[in-house]
Amino acid sequence: MAVLRHQEQPWRPGRAQGLERASCESCGLWGICFPGRVASDVRAPAKGLGIRRMRLPRGKVLYRAGEKVECFYMIRSGCIKETQDSTCHRSTVINFALAGEMLSLHNPDDQVSSTTSVAVEASFICAVHWGSFNELCAASPGIAAEFIRLVVKAGAQARELLTLIRDKEALERIAGFLLNLSDRLQLRGVQGREFRLGMNRDDIASYLGVRSETVSRSFTELSRRRLIRVRAKRVQITKPAELRGVCDGT
């Protein structure tokens, strides 16, 4: 079993689809994808790592808070938002998972999820079953160590977001958000100077702890200063260095 190229087959609901190992190597994320590398490990259980390819239409829920999630995920394309039900009947966005990034690492095997994940745009993902992954970890300490590394990195991202929104004002947050997206897209080979926002203004606002009007005004202000260009969901960063300056409050 292995990762599939989503272009190659139509999606049939409820069916896990397998293909020969080769498709992982031919995947655009090959070399970046942790599950893909693990699946090709010689010690992988005979029955396979249980990687399942899925299409997630826009607005579709991947898992809900309170559910047991028996998988973790790799985003192949699209964008998934992770939300947390807040005290006052409103959910807040705590993460956007982009192509090439992993999701739900913080919901181990036998525990219920504390978050809900929803596709903000049509997405393709690969799901890895905790069960078979844990077996593999037990057999191969190196894999476990690498996995710990990933979990730690996920935690570091949370702390980065924390400092972004705790210590900065609205315009700085927006600037930092755009630069962060840009950097992450570039990591995956996508050109990060010009990209499309998968999420809407309300999601961005919730993520950054401001109102959507403030997001809008900030976009306008940054455009006025000629640091970015915005047209609906399309964003172009024209002056990255200056934008960084805004984010850093200099």
Added chain:
Amino acid sequence: MAVLRHQEQPWRPGRAQGLERASCESCGLWGICFPGRVASDVRAPAKGLGIRRMRLPRGKVLYRAGEKVECFYMIRSGCIKETQDSTCHRSTVINFALAGEMLSLHNPDDQVSSTTSVAVEASFICAVHWGSFNELCAASPGIAAEFIRLVVKAGAQARELLTLIRDKEALERIAGFLLNLSDRLQLRGVQGREFRLGMNRDDIASYLGVRSETVSRSFTELSRRRLIRVRAKRVQITKPAELRGVCDGT
């Protein structure tokens, strides 16, 4: 090698001090302490887990950002603040580690630390060497799994803090902060209704993303409402339920 009872021996700088295994069992944190349990594991390396007991005077730096940290830590008593050097030459507090809690889990073996840790009051801690711990993990998948659980939990705390400061106003943050401290102290058996703040107002302010004046005003306001009593660093929570109400914005 094992955890020591800090009352029993004077501290000599730069010296790792060992005692027989029994002292872990006699430690007040026995049953709570992950390293202690691991050290008593039958598969523990013959040379021991390399647990080192340390005294950390107030204001003393445990490790700095940019250094390689070859240990992770268990706080036996006191309070350690973890700070992150911000962009504009000022450091911000991202965590307070209390007695019974672990520190530096997010700085794996061979990586440089992204944070600086300082004792905000005189503290006693136990240090676990990554090297011997990793050996043990390789030998015992159960330990590794448990450790992953701890790392995940540390990440969850970061997300909790995130929602506390992103979605709440100052008074709510202070209320949430006090309740959080209270809960954590009670977990360790300490009575959590009345306790001493190890850190000063500036640290609290930095942690919560407000000014120290705002912390002060919030304390005053909560006192005025008779939900808490404050006298310098001593805090008493007189109406926990109502304080929770303030935190939740109800």
Added chain:
DNA sequence: CGTTGAGTTGATGGAACTCAAATAGCGTGG
């Protein structure tokens, strides 16, 4: 062409920041 929903812009008030001054703790040494 009217409707609908997302996004932008404008006007206003309130919460928290800033600067400044007053007060309380707290250790030190006479």
Added chain:
DNA sequence: CCACGCTATTTGAGTTCCATCAACTCAACG
């Protein structure tokens, strides 16, 4: 033991930034 000085904390007054509410634009769609 008390006076002293230093620092931490509290309180006050004015200002800034952002949330709020409302009106408006624009594009998509039947």
